[in-house]
Amino acid sequence: MEERIKQIMADVLDLDPDSIDESTEMDVIESWDSLNHIQLCLSLEQEFQISLGVSEIESMFSYSNILEVLQKRI
Amino acid sequence: MTNEVQTKQSTRQTFLGALDAGSLVKAQLAGRSLVSENCNAAQFSFICNAIVKAAPKMLSLKPLKVALLSSFSIEFIHDSLVALGFLEGLHVEIYQAGFGQFRQEILNPRSGLYAFKPDVVIMAVEGKDWMPTLYRDYLDIIDGELDRDLVEFRKDILNLVRIFREQLGSTLLIHNFFPPVWRQLGILDGHVNQGQAELLNEANRLLCGLCRETQGVFVLDYAGLVSRFGAKQWYDDRMIYYARLPISQPMLPQLAREYMKFFRGLAGKSKKCLVVDLDNTLWGGVVGEDGLDGIKLGPDYPGNAYVAFQEAILNLHKRGVILAIASKNNPADVDEVFSKHPHMVLKKKHFAQEQIHWRPKSESVKEIAARLNIGLEHVLFVDDSPVECHQVARALPMVTIIRLPEQPERFICALLEEGLFDGLSFSQEDRNRAELYRQVEQAEQLRGRSASLEDFYRELEMEVSFHPVQANSVSRAAQLSQKTNQFNVTTIRYSDSEIAARAKDHDWLVTTIRVKDRFGDNGIVALTLARFCSDELDIDTLLMSCRVFGRTVETAMLAYLCDRARRRGALRIRGKIIPTSKNGPSQDLYETHGFQRVSVGSNGESVWLLDLSIGAIAYPKWLRIVAENPQVDKESPVTL
Numbered sequence: 223m224e225e226r227i228k229q230i231m232a233d234v235l236d237l238d239p240d241s242i243d244e245s246t247e248m249d250v251i252e253s254w255d256s257l258n259h260i261q262l263c264l265s266l267e268q269e270f271q272i273s274l275g276v277s278e279i280e281s282m283f284s285y286s287n288i289l290e291v292l293q294k295r296i
Numbered sequence: 297m298t299n300e301v302q303t304k305q306s307t308r309q310t311f312l313g314a315l316d317a318g319s320l321v322k323a324q325l326a327g328r329s330l331v332s333e334n335c336n337a338a339q340f341s342f343i344c345n346a347i348v349k350a351a352p353k354m355l356s357l358k359p360l361k362v363a364l365l366s367s368f369s370i371e372f373i374h375d376s377l378v379a380l381g382f383l384e385g386l387h388v389e390i391y392q393a394g395f396g397q398f399r400q401e402i403l404n405p406r407s408g409l410y411a412f413k414p415d416v417v418i419m420a421v422e423g424k425d426w427m428p429t430l431y432r433d434y435l436d437i438i439d440g441e442l443d444r445d446l447v448e449f450r451k452d453i454l455n456l457v458r459i460f461r462e463q464l465g466s467t468l469l470i471h472n473f474f475p476p477v478w479r480q481l482g483i484l485d486g487h488v489n490q491g492q493a494e495l496l497n498e499a500n501r502l503l504c505g506l507c508r509e510t511q512g513v514f515v516l517d518y519a520g521l522v523s524r525f526g527a528k529q530w531y532d533d534r535m536i537y538y539a540r541l542p543i544s545q546p547m548l549p550q551l552a553r554e555y556m557k558f559f560r561g562l563a564g565k566s567k568k569c570l571v572v573d574l575d576n577t578l579w580g581g582v583v584g585e586d587g588l589d590g591i592k593l594g595p596d597y598p599g600n601a602y603v604a605f606q607e608a609i610l611n612l613h614k615r616g617v618i619l620a621i622a623s624k625n626n627p628a629d630v631d632e633v634f635s636k637h638p639h640m641v642l643k644k645k646h647f648a649q650e651q652i653h654w655r656p657k658s659e660s661v662k663e664i665a666a667r668l669n670i671g672l673e674h675v676l677f678v679d680d681s682p683v684e685c686h687q688v689a690r691a692l693p694m695v696t697i698i699r700l701p702e703q704p705e706r707f708i709c710a711l712l713e714e715g716l717f718d719g720l721s722f723s724q725e726d727r728n729r730a731e732l733y734r735q736v737e738q739a740e741q742l743r744g745r746s747a748s749l750e751d752f753y754r755e756l757e758m759e760v761s762f763h764p765v766q767a768n769s770v771s772r773a774a775q776l777s778q779k780t781n782q783f784n785v786t787t788i789r790y791s792d793s794e795i796a797a798r799a800k801d802h803d804w805l806v807t808t809i810r811v812k813d814r815f816g817d818n819g820i821v822a823l824t825l826a827r828f829c830s831d832e833l834d835i836d837t838l839l840m841s842c843r844v845f846g847r848t849v850e851t852a853m854l855a856y857l858c859d860r861a862r863r864r865g866a867l868r869i870r871g872k873i874i875p876t877s878k879n880g881p882s883q884d885l886y887e888t889h890g891f892q893r894v895s896v897g898s899n900g901e902s903v904w905l906l907d908l909s910i911g912a913i914a915y916p917k918w919l920r921i922v923a924e925n926p927q928v929d930k931e932s933p934v935t936l
Contacts, residue, residue: 233338236345257371260535264545265338276538 227288230269234262247284270296315350321693327383337545344375347382357387358563363414365398367425369541376549380556384565395540402456405463416467423473434480434492442490450502457510465793469558471518472500477527511792521554557715564778566719568670570612571661573679574623578606583629594639601704606641608708613646616726617717618668618733620649622660627652648733657684658691669842671781676716721771725819735815736843753918757814760852761922765799765806769820773808776823781878784839785885803828805860811844818843824853833861835871848916854889855915862908869906889913
């Protein structure tokens with residue numbers, strides 16, 4: 223699952239998947255703006271066949287948080 | 297890693313490698329397989345990001361500037377639009393106005409929209425944002441001014457389109473409206489006078505009428521698109537409120553695909569010819585093995601699905617798509633099916649070319665394109681066999697291929713979904729095209745029999761008539777300029793409105809050419825645009841459909857221009873050749889007609905002059921020339 227999350231993040235945010243780790247968060251990644259954030263969350267929904275609530279979307283501002291939310295859901 | 301993931305990863309590597317090497321065709325081939333099935337939004341972003349980095353190297357991409365005016369956050373469509381455009385050879389550049397800014401952008405002559413100089417403008421406005429009362433407060437107006445929103449809408453849209461046209465000649469696409477998902481009167485909506493659905497149909501009808509009347513303005517059938525997928529799947533209620541993004545993520549590429557149908561038409565990339573396989577495509581089973589009585593075609597499943605597929609193909613034929621067969625079969629078996637099977641919808645007469653033998657299908661496709669004189673990029677190849685599809689893709693990467701799904705009931709959707717044959721006009725010529733191609737075939741046979749070329753020309757009994765472009769021929773003229781690639785000296789593409797504007801201009805000579813011969817009327821098959829500049833007539837466009845290649849029609853066109861030029865007192869005719877990969881057949885036009893070359897640019901562009909006092913060109917004597925309306929020197933303006 224971690225690999226798949228990293229791949230989606232890499233695709234949407236135009237990053238190298240290997241560069242993504244616990245330190246990857248919205249505040250430090252320039253391409254991670256509010257538009258791409260929605261794009262990212264919707265892409266993760268599509269990849270994992272889930273539907274996220276708005277409160278979840280608003281808590282997924284870093285790789286660690288994304289992992290945490292998705293682990294609960296899958 | 298599963299196999300699927302591995303395949304995806306390796307296709308991605310192929311895609312990136314091809315982009316890196318600057319190989320457009322290979323990158324497109326890999327890209328097509330990436331977007332084909334279950335392509336999620338992230339993959340579109342991946343493709344888009346890679347393209348944006350490689351675009352400067354991809355010189356053969358054709359730029360297309362698209363402006364999106366919307367009442368919602370349409371920016372999420374960006375990546376899929378860029379990716380899908382790339383697969384069609386387009387470098388799509390997008391301008392997005394802030395959501396809800398569509399009126400301001402059009403009304404303000406100094407807006408970003410006009411500064412961007414778009415080729416296409418898309419007005420993507422949801423019905424509820426334009427006619428809020430009708431959607432939100434319908435029950436409040438039910439006893440009163442039910443059509444108030446409609447009257448307002450009509451005034452608003454007429455005004456916006458008029459102002460837009462004063463500023464820009466670009467193509468304009470306007471979304472029509474999907475009616476309210478939840479009708480406020482429930483099941484009685486259709487029972488009361490003017491229910492919500494009825495009122496919205498009325499709005500859509502108004503819009504159709506307006507678009508029909510205004511050149512270069514088209515309805516984008518958003519209501520039809522949403523219906524095909526279903527409103528509950530199309531809309532994402534959560535994102536409507538959270539991000540003003542009403543369209544669900546998996547549906548956005550479908551909207552982009554709908555836009556692509558128009559872009560393809562605009563860029564002259566619509567398909568012209570459908571090459572079909574026979575066994576397990578037009579009927580179930582293999583005729584060589586199952587025999588005439590064993591193949592599945594008829595009133596019961598799965599035969600009825602094949603009948604329906606044939607009907608869909610026949611309808612393409614009726615709208616002007618050229619049909620051809622590429623089948624590995626014994627010709628006698630095939631003939632038997634066509635002549636004896638009671639449920640064959642398609643007949644031999646519907647096919648302009650047949651390639652029925654055991655040689656590779658790529659050879660068949662190549663031969664068909666050569667005989668029809670059309671480019672391979674205008675051919676769509678349809679086959680059920682993955683092996684055949686792969687073979688054609690390998691040998692002829694510029695051919696578009698549809699591999700049919702397993703079940704025959706899904707064939708029609710696979711064939712029609714991308715709207716590959718959709719063009720921006722539907723003329724009498726389209727309706728008669730299949731007939732015309734048969735005439736060409738007959739003329740070719742005559743050429744084979746005639747002793748000399750001159751005898752051949754005489755036996756054709758050709759009549760060539762010249763007409764200034766008229767209101768009823770503008771769209772055919774624009775269509776020719778958009779679609780003609782081979783005999784086209786400058787390959788300048790014109791929209792309907794651009795042609796019409798030049799026709800009204802006193803200095804421009806916009807002439808359509810109709811060719812008849814003993815086999816029938818070919819219709820309007822050639823076009824010239826020329827402009828008087830001081831003492832010269834400058835040929836801007838001279839093009840001719842491949843249907844009348846090699847019959848001296850081009851000489852007659854130059855003779856006609858010489859004639860017009862002299863009547864207006866011009867001393868010289870100036871012509872330009874802009875070489876492309878396709879217009880080889882027209883590159884020596886001026887040289888063979890006695891023009892002198894005056895310059896050659898670094899890009900191969902050459903300029904030619906003909907001194908009328910020395911070298912005026914005469915009409916070939918085997919042609920009957922009709923130059924109607926010789927008063928076209930425009931003492932009186934042409935009415936359009």
